[in-house]
Each structure stands twice: as C-alpha cells, then as structure tokens.
Amino acid sequence: MFKQSSRVRHSQSIDRRQLLRGSAALTAAGWIGGLAGGFLLRPEWAHAEGPIKMGIATDITGPIAPGGNANWQVAQYAVEQINLSGGILGRPIELYLEDTASDPKIAVGNVRKLIQEHKVDVVLGGITSAMRQAIKDPIVNRGRTLYIYPQLYEGQECTKYLFCTGPTPAQQCDELIPYLIKKLGKKRFAMPSANYVWPQLLNKYAHKVIEANGGEVVFEEYYPLDQLEYSATVNKIRDGKVDCVFNTVIPPGLQPFCKQLYESGFQKNGGILSCVYFDENLLNYVPAQEMEGLYTCLDYFQALDDSFDRNLQAGYAKKFPDTKFPFTAGSAATGMYRGVKFYEAAVKTTGGKLGREEVAAAMDAGKLENGPGGPAEMVPGKMHCKMNMYVAVCRLEGDKTKYEVISKAAMVDPKEC
Amino acid sequence: MESDIKLAFDILAFTSVMVLIVLGLGVIAGMMGIFNFAHGEFVLLGAYTLFVFHERALPLWLGIVAAPLVLALVGLVLERAVIGRFYANPIMAMLGTFATGLVIREVIRGLLGGHYKAIPEPASGVISFGGVDFPVWRAVIIGTTTIVILASWFFLARTSMGLRIRGALENPMLARACGISTARLYTITFAFGSALAGLAGALIVPLYGLSADIGIRFLVQAFLSVMLGGVGSFQGPVLGASLVGGMAAGLPWLVYPVLADPLVFIIALAIVKFRPQGLIGKGRL
Numbered sequence: 001m002f003k004q005s006s007r008v009r010h011s012q013s014i015d016r017r018q019l020l021r022g023s024a025a026l027t028a029a030g031w032i033g034g035l036a037g038g039f040l041l042r043p044e045w046a047h048a049e050g051p052i053k054m055g056i057a058t059d060i061t062g063p064i065a066p067g068g069n070a071n072w073q074v075a076q077y078a079v080e081q082i083n084l085s086g087g088i089l090g091r092p093i094e095l096y097l098e099d100t101a102s103d104p105k106i107a108v109g110n111v112r113k114l115i116q117e118h119k120v121d122v123v124l125g126g127i128t129s130a131m132r133q134a135i136k137d138p139i140v141n142r143g144r145t146l147y148i149y150p151q152l153y154e155g156q157e158c159t160k161y162l163f164c165t166g167p168t169p170a171q172q173c174d175e176l177i178p179y180l181i182k183k184l185g186k187k188r189f190a191m192p193s194a195n196y197v198w199p200q201l202l203n204k205y206a207h208k209v210i211e212a213n214g215g216e217v218v219f220e221e222y223y224p225l226d227q228l229e230y231s232a233t234v235n236k237i238r239d240g241k242v243d244c245v246f247n248t249v250i251p252p253g254l255q256p257f258c259k260q261l262y263e264s265g266f267q268k269n270g271g272i273l274s275c276v277y278f279d280e281n282l283l284n285y286v287p288a289q290e291m292e293g294l295y296t297c298l299d300y301f302q303a304l305d306d307s308f309d310r311n312l313q314a315g316y317a318k319k320f321p322d323t324k325f326p327f328t329a330g331s332a333a334t335g336m337y338r339g340v341k342f343y344e345a346a347v348k349t350t351g352g353k354l355g356r357e358e359v360a361a362a363m364d365a366g367k368l369e370n371g372p373g374g375p376a377e378m379v380p381g382k383m384h385c386k387m388n389m390y391v392a393v394c395r396l397e398g399d400k401t402k403y404e405v406i407s408k409a410a411m412v413d414p415k416e417c
Numbered sequence: 418m419e420s421d422i423k424l425a426f427d428i429l430a431f432t433s434v435m436v437l438i439v440l441g442l443g444v445i446a447g448m449m450g451i452f453n454f455a456h457g458e459f460v461l462l463g464a465y466t467l468f469v470f471h472e473r474a475l476p477l478w479l480g481i482v483a484a485p486l487v488l489a490l491v492g493l494v495l496e497r498a499v500i501g502r503f504y505a506n507p508i509m510a511m512l513g514t515f516a517t518g519l520v521i522r523e524v525i526r527g528l529l530g531g532h533y534k535a536i537p538e539p540a541s542g543v544i545s546f547g548g549v550d551f552p553v554w555r556a557v558i559i560g561t562t563t564i565v566i567l568a569s570w571f572f573l574a575r576t577s578m579g580l581r582i583r584g585a586l587e588n589p590m591l592a593r594a595c596g597i598s599t600a601r602l603y604t605i606t607f608a609f610g611s612a613l614a615g616l617a618g619a620l621i622v623p624l625y626g627l628s629a630d631i632g633i634r635f636l637v638q639a640f641l642s643v644m645l646g647g648v649g650s651f652q653g654p655v656l657g658a659s660l661v662g663g664m665a666a667g668l669p670w671l672v673y674p675v676l677a678d679p680l681v682f683i684i685a686l687a688i689v690k691f692r693p694q695g696l697i698g699k700g701r702l
Contacts, residue, residue: 063531063630065526065530065531066530066531066532069530069531195675221673221674222673222674222675223669223674223675224674224675224678226634227669227674227678228431228625228634228665229427229431229665229666229669230669231423231424231427231428231431231666231669231670232669232670232674233669233674235420235423235424235670238420239420251533251626251628252533252625252626252628252630252631252634255533255535255624255625255626256624256625259624260427263543263550263552264550265543265550281532284532284533284534284535285532285533285534285535285626286535286626287535287536287537288535324530324532325530
C-alpha cells in the first residue's frame with residue numbers, strides 16, 4: 001500500500017510542491033480505497049518542548065469524501081498560517097491525519113491510532129452525526145482527549161470536552177424562517193426530508209419556529225436516502241397549495257426531487273424552495289435553472305466581501321489551486337477553520353499548557369475576532385459558539401449560479417445544552 | 418382527472434427508466450446465463466460518456482448516440498478479456514463482473530472527486546397537452562424505451578442473427594456442430610447488452626445527476642426485476658421491470674414513502690415464492 005507517512009517523515013521541511021504532491025497522492029489513495037498508514041505533516045522547525053500534536057479524523061474516502069477532503073485541506077491551510085506566524089507561543093503544530101473512510105467501524109480503529117500511537121493533544125473532525133457518535137467515545141471518554149466537531153448539525157450534543165464549531169438548528173432557522181414568512185409572505189410549508197437524524201431533529205425545531213411566526217406545516221414526510229421518484233411528494237405539494245418547501249432531502253435523492261419539483265412549475269407559480277445545507281458547492285449538483293431563487297442560511301458565503309474573507313479565499317485558492325474541494329460552509333470548512341483557531345487561542349490562554357482540563361476551560365471562554373463570516377464566541381458552559389448567520393438567495397447569471405447575501409444576523413445564539 | 422393523467426405519466430416514465438436499465442441485464446442473463454454484476458457500472462459509464470460530451474461542450478445528442486457505441490466497445494473488450502473465461506463457472510463470472518464493476522466505479526469516483534455533477538437534458542422544458550404539462554425529456558425516455566424494446570425483440574426473435582444467438586444459447590454443442598461460432602455470438606450478445614446499459618445511462622443521467630453510485634442504486638431492483646420476470650426469456654425481464662418500476666413509483670402515493678421501498682421487495686418476493694420460474698417461464702421467444 002502507500003508509504004506516504006514515511007516519505008513525508010524523511011523530508012527535512014515541507015515546501016509547497018511536496019504538499020501538492022502529498023495531496024495528489026492523497027486523492028490517488030482515495031481511488032485505491034483507504035489510507036493504510038495515515039498521514040503526517042511536520043512543521044518546518046522544532047521547539048525544545050516538541051510540537052503540539054493536532055489530529056484530524058475525517059472522511060478522505062467513501063461517499064462523504066468531498067466534505068472530508070475539504071476539511072483536511074482547510075486544516076492544513078489553517079495550521080500552515082499558524083506555523084508561518086511562529087506557531088502557538090513558539091511551538092509549531094504537527095498535523096496528523098487518519099481516514100475515517102465514511103464508515104464508523106473503520107473510523108473507531110483509526111481514531112484510536114491518533115490517540116494511542118500518535119498521542120495527539122486534540123482531535124478535530126467527523127462530518128456526519130453517525131461518525132461523531134462513533135468516534136466521540138474513543139476520543140473523549142476512553143482517549144481522554146479534547147474533541148472539536150466542525151459540521152453544521154442537528155444539535156443536542158452536550159458531551160463534556162466536545163466542542164461544536166458549526167451552526168445549530170437555532171442558528172440556521174431563527175433568521176431564515178421569519179424571513180420567509182414575514183418578508184416573503186410564505187405561509188404554507190412542506191418538509192420533504194431524508195430519513196435520518198439530522199432532518200428529523202432540524203425539522204422538529206423548524207416546525208416550532210414556523211408556527212411561532214404564524215406559518216403552517218402542511219406536511220412533513222421522510223424518504224429513504226436514495227429514493228428516486230418523487231411524483232407523489234410533488235403532487236402533495238401541489239394539492240396542499242404549499243408555497244414554501246423547506247427541504248432536507250440530500251443527494252442522491254435531492255436531484256430527482258429538485259427536477260420533479262421544478263417540472264411541476266412550483267417555482268414558476270411563485271413557490272419558494274429553501275434548504276439550509278445548501279452551499280456554493282452543492283449548487284453544482286443540480287442544474288442551474290432549478291436552483292434559481294433558492295433560499296438558504298449559513299455562517300459563511302463566498303460572496304461575503306470583507307477583507308478577512310477575501311484573504312481567506314485567496315489564500316486557500318493559492319495553496320490548493322484548481323482544487324475539487326472548495327472552501328464552503330456546508331462541508332464543515334468553516335467549522336474546521338474556527339476549531340483550529342479556537343484551539344490556538346485556548347492554548348495561548350493557558351500559557352502553553354496542553355492538559356485537557358486547562359485547554360477545555362480556556363476553550364469554554366474562547367473568542368475569535370476574525371473567522372470565516374466574521375467573529376465567533378463560545379457560549380460559556382454550552383460547548384457551542386455564537387457566530388454571524390447570513391440569509392442568501394441563489395441568482396442566475398447566464399447559466400451560472402451565484403449566491404446573493406440578503407441579510408446578516410450578528411452573533412446568533414446556538415441555543416444548545 | 419388532471420392529476421390522474423399526471424400520475425399515469427410519472428409512473429410510466431419511471432417504469433421506462435427501470436425497463437431501460439433492466440433490458441441489458443436481462444439480455445445478458447437470459448441469453449448467456451451470466452449475471453452481470455458490472456451492469457450498474459456500465460450504466461455509469463454510459464452516463465459518464467454524456468458527461469464528457471457536456472464538459473467538452475459537444476452536442477449532447479451526439480453523446481446519447483455515442484454512449485451505446487462506447488459501451489459496446491467496452492463490453493466487447495471485457496468479454497474477450499475477462500467474462501469469456503468464466504462461462505463454465507457462473508459463480509466465478511459473478512465475482513469477476515463484480516470486481517470489474519468495482520474498479521470502474523472507484524476510478525470514476527476518483528475522476529469526479531466524489532462529487533455529483535448536474536447534466537442538462539438535451540431537450541428540456543414541458544409540452545402542454547390538453548392543459549396538462551409533460552416534461553419533454555421524460556417523454557423522450559418513454560418513446561426511446563418503447564422503440565428499444567421493439568427493436569431488441571425484433572433483433573432477437575425475427576433476424577437470422579437472433580436465431581443463431583438463441584440457438585447457441587439453447588444448445589451450444591449442436592450450434593457449434595452446425596458451424597456457428599458460439600464464442601463470437603457470445604461476444605456480440607455481451608456487447609449488445611452493454612450497449613443497452615450505455616444507452617440507459619446516457620438517457621437517465623439528466624434526471625438523476627451523475628455520481629459514481631448512479632448504477633448501484635438501480636442494480637438491486639434490476640436483479641429483482643429479472644428474477645420476477647423469469648430468466649431465459651426476453652419478455653420476462655421487461656415485464657418484471659415494469660412491475661417493479663410501477664410499484665416503486667406508485668406505492669409512495671398509497672403508503673408512507675419509507676414503507677414503499679421494502680414493500681416493493683416483499684410483494685416481488687411473494688410472487689417469486691409462488692412462481693419460482695418467474696412470471697414468464699423459459700424460452701418462449
């Protein structure tokens with residue numbers, strides 16, 4: 001199999017070309033079917049106390065690979081930025097990667113390697129909730145290590161030493177749904193959903209917000225994840241005079257659903273499609289005309305035009321030119337960036353102490369002045385963070401899609417734990 | 418009334434997709450006695466061919482025509498290189514085709530970076546007919562499926578090549594004794610079945626979007642269709658696919674969608690229990 005770790009380990013320093021080669025090999029490894037030996041990125045210099053070891057456990061292969069690879073690239077980018085500016089209090093970060101392979105069974109073993117073999121100081125990663133549930137025990141309980149989960153998710157994760165840096169249902173719904181009802185005048189909602197935990201818990205929260213704002217849920221329905229035929233659903237939407245579809249159907253069911261909804265003339269007749277996991281990357285999954293007028297709410301959009309976010313996009317594009325894995329909110333890229341920076345800030349606060357208790361206590365009061373989409377701030381005792389949330393609508397320019405950010409809510413509360 | 422017509426059209430459209438996919442599988446299984454586990458990936462390759470045409474900004478219609486030709490070629494090479502060695506041992510053939518499919522699927526996944534890709538329909542929009550809108554591309558699929566069924570049936574049942582194919586299947590020894598090259602006929606049959614898969618892939622990908630798993634999603638239901646219809650005839654799999662496709666599209670109107678999926682299997686397996694030979698028994702072409 002691959003001997004990437006040994007190859008990188010022998011090199012004295014990492015330059016851009018080697019990194020490119022490394023990430024190319026990584027993609028190649030995805031073809032073969034897994035990273036047998038893990039992956040290690042050594043910093044360029046050493047410190048008397050040794051490096052700070054950061055473990056990334058994410059889905060490099062399997063169905064979740066597009067998100068996982070984006071996560072790994074963002075981690076590399078964020079850590080490189082920190083190391084270039086002198087590390088954390090002079091100590092460089094050493095980055096370890098283990099592939100969780102979109103499969104919780106494989107993940108548990110590989111995560112153990114991070115903890116037992118590499119003895120990392122913190123683990124970041126996991127994208128699906130099933131993955132988080134599988135790896136949190138080996139990390140937090142048996143591994144006695146700090147864990148940072150970066151993805152937007154359904155909430156209700158209140159484990160000590162587990163910090164969530166992505167948006168929660170409250171953050172995604174509290175701005176979007178009142179906007180749909182009050183500003184756009186939509187009242188009758190349909191909730192077609194994929195049948196797993198995220199849509200179920202998100203819908204539960206969204207349901208409350210819809211009703212609190214004077215809207216009505218016409219139907220809430222769950223489908224197998226790979227259902228291909230939605231004529232029954234589209235018919236219900238038509239018969240029920242639904243004017244807003246709050247969609248949580250995910251690929252591969254997403255594409256046939258969007259097509260059948262579009263073909264039924266739903267949007268043409270004034271209906272609105274909204275979908276809170278839809279970032280710029282997802283827009284490529286569905287033909288452009290079917291996406292026109294889609295409303296979403298996320299913590300970051302590439303269209304944001306402040307200097308920090310511009311630099312972030314430029315830096316990421318420079319490090320990973322022509323990448324297949326862009327920096328977008330839906331694939332946990334923003335949460336990963338925030339997670340790395342929160343950890344950096346926490347270790348600075350402890351004065352370089354890496355003990356779990358000290359770092360967790362510092363994380364609990366963590367504040368980031370700058371991050372993707374703006375500042376972020378941990379809510380003390382809640383293991384979740386406040387962040388800016390943006391409502392955006394998809395516009396068509398020629399045959400290309402583009403998000404236009406139409407409203408910003410500053411430092412929205414996650415309302416968890 | 419209007420919604421009844423729409424319902425009928427939607428079910429017919431999905432049934433056509435199912436039949437189109439099952440046809441190639443059924444031809445190979447029925448005529449050669451081989452269950453081609455790489456069939457889903459042949460569908461994928463057909464879809465990928467259309468994607469390549471889309472990326473290069475070539476006319477999509479050309480891609481639809483090219484896909485079956487490309488797949489015929491792939492089928493030809495694969496039959497000669499791999500499948501042809503397994504006729505004596507159908508179990509090994511299953512594993513061989515499974516491995517082939519796995520390689521194809523993971524290579525395409527790598528090429529796509531694991532992403533989904535949207536491919537536009539070569540003909541989009543709706544035609545209005547008596548106040549009801551019909552999506553053009555679904556109508557094209559229904560039309561093409563009908564033509565393909567008739568043409569395949571004509572080819573296998575009414576031409577001399579078809580007669581030789583059936584003869585070689587029925588009794589290879591006797592066929593060889595009559596001077597028919599069975600090896601060559603098997604290659605042709607396999608290439609023909611692959612071409613049908615390629616066509617199916619190119620036609621359906623605008624509806625579902627391209628991903629490495631596009632074929633896999635249909636494969637289990639496709640096998641069920643062949644089992645249900647009966648191996649060994651041409652009509653069997655077509656009938657089986659119509660039933661499975663019709664149920665998959667129709668049941669969500671009647672029961673909870675999460676129940677529809679398993680229900681399709683339960684009903685199909687119940688039928689197979691009482692008619693183990695399938696709806697249409699052997700060799701009545």
